[in-house]
Amino acid sequence: MTNSPDNGHDHEHDNHFDPMTARVRALETILSEKGLIDPAAIDVIVDTYQNKVGPQNGARVVAKAWSDPAYANWLAEDATAAIASLGYTGRQGEHMRAVFNTPQTHNLVVCTLCSCYPWSVLGLPPVWYKSPPYRSRAVMDPQGVLEEFGVTLGENVNIRVWDSTAELRYLVVPLRPAGTGGLDEDALAALVTRDSMIGTGLARAPE
Ligand code: FE
Numbered sequence: 001m002t003n004s005p006d007n008g009h010d011h012e013h014d015n016h017f018d019p020m021t022a023r024v025r026a027l028e029t030i031l032s033e034k035g036l037i038d039p040a041a042i043d044v045i046v047d048t049y050q051n052k053v054g055p056q057n058g059a060r061v062v063a064k065a066w067s068d069p070a071y072a073n074w075l076a077e078d079a080t081a082a083i084a085s086l087g088y089t090g091r092q093g094e095h096m097r098a099v100f101n102t103p104q105t106h107n108l109v110v111c112t113l114c115s116c117y118p119w120s121v122l123g124l125p126p127v128w129y130k131s132p133p134y135r136s137r138a139v140m141d142p143q144g145v146l147e148e149f150g151v152t153l154g155e156n157v158n159i160r161v162w163d164s165t166a167e168l169r170y171l172v173v174p175l176r177p178a179g180t181g182g183l184d185e186d187a188l189a190a191l192v193t194r195d196s197m198i199g200t201g202l203a204r205a206p207e
Helices: 017-034 039-052 053-067 069-077 080-085 132-140 140-146 185-189 194-198
Strands: 095-100 103-109 158-163 168-173
Touching: 017 039, 053 069, 053 168, 053 185, 053 194, 069 080, 069 095, 069 158, 095 103, 095 140, 095 158, 103 132, 103 140, 103 168, 132 140, 132 158, 140 158, 168 194
Parallel strands: 095 168, 103 158
Antiparallel strands: none
16 A cells, blocks of 8 residues: 555544444444433443353254254244243344254355344354355355355255345254254253354264
8 A cells, every 4th residue: 555645544543443443433422422322331232242142042042942842843933932932032123033954955044235143142243244255155156155164065955045134034953963862952052053053054063
């Protein structure tokens, strides 16, 4: 990058934030000065999604579905209610749909438009989920994307791609790994990774 005086950007910055952080701080300052937001409320929301809500919630849902056929049926029919029954509710009241992997079908979730993601069960989305290459290639070349994530499916397995929206968000229920018949829900939940609930991974095999 050149430093010519006509590029409009050759001055010393008066803060040490990167441009995006600086814009966010500026916006937050303006909104709070106008009384439109309460910074303390924002802090609570950020803390909640960074520290209290995460893939461990979704893992509980999956482990229960693996262990309890009646719950699995409920999850298949009304995921929003079945997930809410465990205390995980959407901040914006969006609807959830659970899509179940089978030996014949692998499900993969994307938001082609932006970054819609099931926050209540998975927490904050990973950076790659929001990236343009993932958003376009998950649709055009889902098998190639899965290979990059180290997931190799059998030749006869179909990949179904689900495009999230602000109104409807998806949770993948991965296949229960072999050799887990004797495990309780806590042990099962430990095998359920974030990526396995997006579809870019599989559940872990037991020790
Ligand atoms: Fe989106």
